[in-house]
Structures are given as structure tokens and as C-alpha cells.
Amino acid sequence: MSRRSWVHGVSKVWAAATLTAAAPALYFWVASILTGDDGVSSYVSMSSGSCLGWDIYELVFLRAYAVVDFPLFSYGGAPLIALGCAGWYLSVRRGRPGLGRIIGRCVAAVLLVLNLPEVLLSSLDAALGPGCMQIWGPPELLSQQFTWRFYDCLPPILVLFAVRAPRRAFVRRGPVVRTAAGVLAVTAVVLLPAASASPGKVSAQWELGCPGFGDDTATRLNAAEKDFLCKVRGYDLPYDSGVEGWDEVSDQDVLAQGRHLCALATRHGGDITARAVSEAPQASLAGALADLCPAVARARQAEADRWQAESDAYVAREERACAAHPRHQPKIRPVRQRRATLWTEFWTIDGWEDGYEGNPPDLVRDLVGSGQGTLAIWAADEAGSACVTVESYARRPPLEVRGWEEVVEVGYESPSGALELVDGDGTSVKGLTTRGPGSYRVRVHLRGRELVTQVIDAPDGAVELLVQVFPGTAKKPVVYK
Structure with missing residues (x-):
């Protein structure tokens, strides 16, 4: 060249x-x-x-x-x-x-x-x-x-x-x-x-489109796989805890181990507490498995349905027991009389007016307490229900102590004249005050406290409350019984 x-x-x-x-x-x-x-x-x-x-x-x-x-x-x-x-x-x-x-x-x-x-x-x-x-x-x-x-x-x-x-x-x-x-x-x-995009990839939160975050760009994964990985990685807000030891394991390996655990659970009817599942090397993934494993999801839903059915049956028994109690016969005619089965998870049923919620008063003789715009009445030994009768009067009703274990009366100041009792399930009894804003007295009658505190499995409808509200200017509490 x-x-x-x-x-x-x-x-x-x-x-x-x-x-x-x-x-x-x-x-x-x-x-x-x-x-x-x-x-x-x-x-x-x-x-x-x-x-x-x-x-x-x-x-x-x-x-x-x-x-x-x-x-x-x-x-x-x-x-x-x-x-x-x-x-x-x-x-x-x-x-x-x-x-x-x-x-x-x-x-x-x-x-x-x-x-x-x-x-x-x-x-x-x-x-x-x-x-x-x-x-x-x-x-x-x-x-x-x-x-x-x-x-x-x-x-x-x-x-x-x-x-x-x-x-x-x-x-x-x-x-x-x-x-x-x-x-x-x-x-x-x-x-x-x-x-x-190797098998060793660990998808980030924004790729999986986890709740509250992300663009959901991991198109190679289906919705169930993404939800499972979100929980395993700790991206499932608001809990954001994750499964310890799996945060840097690749998507492919986590899904493979999850499917293996799913196969074990499926052979045991979706029960993640079965010995073969709980003793498996990847058993820590069981808490998030319902998103990936249909058998576990069905078993969990069946358990939730069973629990709900038991809860509904228990509520129905309590309501029937309350309805079976004889209706109170007042000495004078009240303006209003209502009956309800009210529930609590923290000992008391609360009464309040708008703007005065969240400030429960101290109880007198561990039965009833009051403050401006707020009221609290003992109803259960920590958690349970009470059969409540509420009577509103235009004047002071005669005192009744016979047949009741405890009777306590306190003063109450109503800022708006719209006092209502509200239980833990959201059931409310309204219209307790009859003359609008002003001074009232609240008299509470109770029976059944000893029964529910001393017996492990108390009978349905054991606690009964009679709450009488009427105008009155006295401030000092009175213990009648």
C-alpha cells in the first residue's frame, strides 16, 4: 500500500x-x-x-x-x-x-x-x-x-x-x-x-407504588407481588416495619421464598400457624403472605368472618338481655325516656357537648363525674356493655334507692343545652337536657357492678344504669347509696 x-x-x-x-x-x-x-x-x-x-x-x-x-x-x-x-x-x-x-x-x-x-x-x-x-x-x-x-x-x-x-x-x-x-x-x-434488571434487583418504594408513595413503575410484577414486597420491605404505610432480614434480598428470591411458603400453607388449608409453616426457614414472611397466597387470604377472611359472626351474636345476646329487663316505672312523668345498650372499652360511657370532647372528669364514688360540657358514667369492668335507661325531666324527680346498689347525684353545667351520651361503638343517646343551656343535676343509679367484677363469665345484661337529668343549681355531689 x-x-x-x-x-x-x-x-x-x-x-x-x-x-x-x-x-x-x-x-x-x-x-x-x-x-x-x-x-x-x-x-x-x-x-x-x-x-x-x-x-x-x-x-x-x-x-x-x-x-x-x-x-x-x-x-x-x-x-x-x-x-x-x-x-x-x-x-x-x-x-x-x-x-x-x-x-x-x-x-x-x-x-x-x-x-x-x-x-x-x-x-x-x-x-x-x-x-x-x-x-x-x-x-x-x-x-x-x-x-x-x-x-x-x-x-x-x-x-x-x-x-x-x-x-x-x-x-x-x-x-x-x-x-x-x-x-x-x-x-x-x-x-x-x-x-x-438482573435477578438480584431490589425494587425501591417508588417502583412498587406502595401505599402513600411511588410511581408504580415495576411493570414486570403483578399487583399481588407488589403488595407482598411492600409489606416485606416495610413500605406498607402507616406501619412501615417490614420483615427483618429480608430488606436487601432480591425481589426474585423474596417472591420465590414466599411462593414456597404459600405452597406449605396451602397444603394445610391456608393456616400459617400450622407447624410445617411456622417452622419453615422463611416463616417470618407469613405475616405478609395473604397478599401473595390466595389460600392464606381465604383462610384469613374465613377467620375474620367467623370472628365477626361471633361478635354479632354476642352483641345480639346482650341487646336481647337488656330488652328483657323490666322497663323502669318513673314516679313522675319524664319529658323523655329512652333505653339503649351502650358499649365501652375503657370503663366509662361519656357524655359531652360540641367543643368539650376529650376531657373526661373524675368520678364520684367511681360511678359518675361531671364538668362543664362533659360527663362520665361507669358502665363496665374495663370493657363490656350496660343496659342504660335515660330519663329527662323538667323538674326534680322523687328519689329512688330501693332495688339499686349505688345511687350518686352530681351537678352539671350545660354550655349549649345539647348533652348526649356516646358509647365506644358510636351509638348515642341525645336530648338529655330539657331547658337548653344552664345548670342541671345528674342522678345515676347502678346495679350489677359486683356481679361483673367478681364473676369471670357474667350473665348477659348484668349491668343496669338509670340516668336521670333534671334542672338544678346545686353544685355539690350527693351519695345516696
């Missing part, structure tokens, strides 16, 4: 390297003009802890942006390649091809230093674990970054090819060249797949 033909051929390789470097920037520039979209996007990365690759990148290469923004490195380094090509050509024309090769290799080295470290450092974090990979951004973005970084390595490789020393026969490369080629091959074959 003549010298002129050789120079012409090498110049074509230099031109190909320049065009390859500039092609992406030119493409996006033309696309932005045609579509009006500049193609700019951003993401927010959230992570904790320290990852070696990212720490090095943040320490060194994030500070090198001023160098990268230098015009010589714009358009993928095309100006630098063109300048290197000119230096090579002048060196060859002056009969110094060795200097031209040095110039070309320097150009290639600079471009490789700018592009390869991000790939190598993120690959290092991929090897350290999925938790470190999240700091580099969503997997889709990271996969694109890998693709572009390897593409950016193509122009310097073409430059190295252009300035290689001409050889007439095959020459075995030295150990340094062979080692470098091996490293690049391993990086491309092994680390690239790990960065794109």
Missing part, C-alpha cells in the same frame, strides 16, 4: 471516530428542534449508608464537571478528536509518525478516562449489593447510562485503531494489552447485565 493510500485510509477512521462521537448530540439537537422537547429529565435518589463506588465518584468525578464542560469535550469529544486528527496528520506529513501515534493515544486515553470510571464504579457497587445500586438511580436510567457510556467508548477505540502501528504479520500482544482486553470483556459480559 502506498503512503498516500495509507494516510487516506487512516483519515477515514479518524473521520468515523469524530462522526460517532458527535452523532448522539446531533441527533438530540435535531429531535429537539422537530418535537420541541429538549429531552431533559431528572430523578431523585434516596439511600442511606456508604457505598465505595459512589463515594469515589462523588469525591472525584462530580468535581470534574468543570473539565467535562470545557468546549473541547462537547459533542462527545468530537472537537478533541478533530484536533488530535490534525496533530496526527501534521506529524505524518513532517515524517514523524511516532509523534502522531502518541497524540492519538493521548486523545483516546482522555476520552476513556472521562467515560469508563462511571461504568466501573457503578459496577463495583453492583457487586457490593442491590442496596448500593439504588443510589445510582432507577434501574431503567442506569441501564441507559451504561449503554451510552459504552457507546462513548467507541470513538476512542476507533482512534486507537487509527493510530496503531502498521504490521505485516500477526504479532502476539503483550501481557498488559491482553489483561486490559480481558478486563473490558468481563465488564461488558458480567457487569452490564447486573446493572440492567
Whole structure:
């Protein structure tokens, strides 16, 4: 081959390297003009802890942006390649091809230093674990970054090819060249797949679309798998506790272990308390298994239905027992008389007026207490029900103590004249006051306290309360019995 033909051929390789470097920037520039979209996007990365690759990148290469923004490195380094090509050509024309090769290799080295470290450092974090990979951004973005970084390595490789020393026969490369080629091959074959969407992926909260957070971008997973992973990872707000020991296990492995546990539970009718399930190595996943395992979901729903049926039956028994008590026969005619079965989980049934909720008064003789706009009446030994009769009077009713175990009367100030009793289930008895805002007396009669406090399984409807409300200006409480 003549010298002129050789120079012409090498110049074509230099031109190909320049065009390859500039092609992406030119493409996006033309696309932005045609579509009006500049193609700019951003993401927010959230992570904790320290990852070696990212720490090095943040320490060194994030500070090198001023160098990268230098015009010589714009358009993928095309100006630098063109300048290197000119230096090579002048060196060859002056009969110094060795200097031209040095110039070309320097150009290639600079471009490789700018592009390869991000790939190598993120690959290092991929090897350290999925938790470190999240700091580099969503997997889709990271996969694109890998693709572009390897593409950016193509122009310097073409430059190295252009300035290689001409050889007439095959020459075995030295150990340094062979080692470098091996490293690049391993990086491309092994680390690239790990960065794109490998079986070792741990989906982040925003990818799974967990309650209260996320874009639900993990399209490879169905809804049941996402819900299961949200609970396992601790992303299921408001609980946000997760299953200890599984936070950095890949999605694929967590789902595989969950399905294995589901198979065990299915063979036992969906019972996660069965010995084969509770003693399995992955038994800690059982609490979240209902989202992934239909058999467990059916068993849990059946248990909830059974519990609800028992609760409804118990409520119905208490209400029948209360209805079976003889109706109170007042000595004088009340303005209103109502009967109700009221429930509590914290010893008392509360009465209040709007704006005075949440400030329970102290009880007199552990039976009834009052304050401005608020009232409290003992009804059960911590949790239970009481058969309540409420009578509202326009004047003071005659005192009744016969047949009652306790009788206590207190004063009550009504700011709005709209006192109501409300139980733990939301049932209310309204219209206790008859003359609007003002001073009242509240007399409470009780029987059944000893029965429910001394007997473990007290009979239905054991506690009976008679509450009489009438006008009165006295403030001091009175214990009649």
C-alpha cells in the first residue's frame, strides 16, 4: 500500500471516530428542534449508608464537571478528536509518525478516562449489593447510562485503531494489552447485565407504588407481588416495619421464598400457624403472605368472618338481655325516656357537648363525674356493655334507692343545652337536657357492678344504669347509696 493510500485510509477512521462521537448530540439537537422537547429529565435518589463506588465518584468525578464542560469535550469529544486528527496528520506529513501515534493515544486515553470510571464504579457497587445500586438511580436510567457510556467508548477505540502501528504479520500482544482486553470483556459480559434488571434487583418504594408513595413503575410484577414486597420491605404505610432480614434480598428470591411458603400453607388449608409453616426457614414472611397466597387470604377472611359472626351474636345476646329487663316505672312523668345498650372499652360511657370532647372528669364514688360540657358514667369492668335507661325531666324527680346498689347525684353545667351520651361503638343517646343551656343535676343509679367484677363469665345484661337529668343549681355531689 502506498503512503498516500495509507494516510487516506487512516483519515477515514479518524473521520468515523469524530462522526460517532458527535452523532448522539446531533441527533438530540435535531429531535429537539422537530418535537420541541429538549429531552431533559431528572430523578431523585434516596439511600442511606456508604457505598465505595459512589463515594469515589462523588469525591472525584462530580468535581470534574468543570473539565467535562470545557468546549473541547462537547459533542462527545468530537472537537478533541478533530484536533488530535490534525496533530496526527501534521506529524505524518513532517515524517514523524511516532509523534502522531502518541497524540492519538493521548486523545483516546482522555476520552476513556472521562467515560469508563462511571461504568466501573457503578459496577463495583453492583457487586457490593442491590442496596448500593439504588443510589445510582432507577434501574431503567442506569441501564441507559451504561449503554451510552459504552457507546462513548467507541470513538476512542476507533482512534486507537487509527493510530496503531502498521504490521505485516500477526504479532502476539503483550501481557498488559491482553489483561486490559480481558478486563473490558468481563465488564461488558458480567457487569452490564447486573446493572440492567438482573435477578438480584431490589425494587425501591417508588417502583412498587406502595401505599402513600411511588410511581408504580415495576411493570414486570403483578399487583399481588407488589403488595407482598411492600409489606416485606416495610413500605406498607402507616406501619412501615417490614420483615427483618429480608430488606436487601432480591425481589426474585423474596417472591420465590414466599411462593414456597404459600405452597406449605396451602397444603394445610391456608393456616400459617400450622407447624410445617411456622417452622419453615422463611416463616417470618407469613405475616405478609395473604397478599401473595390466595389460600392464606381465604383462610384469613374465613377467620375474620367467623370472628365477626361471633361478635354479632354476642352483641345480639346482650341487646336481647337488656330488652328483657323490666322497663323502669318513673314516679313522675319524664319529658323523655329512652333505653339503649351502650358499649365501652375503657370503663366509662361519656357524655359531652360540641367543643368539650376529650376531657373526661373524675368520678364520684367511681360511678359518675361531671364538668362543664362533659360527663362520665361507669358502665363496665374495663370493657363490656350496660343496659342504660335515660330519663329527662323538667323538674326534680322523687328519689329512688330501693332495688339499686349505688345511687350518686352530681351537678352539671350545660354550655349549649345539647348533652348526649356516646358509647365506644358510636351509638348515642341525645336530648338529655330539657331547658337548653344552664345548670342541671345528674342522678345515676347502678346495679350489677359486683356481679361483673367478681364473676369471670357474667350473665348477659348484668349491668343496669338509670340516668336521670333534671334542672338544678346545686353544685355539690350527693351519695345516696
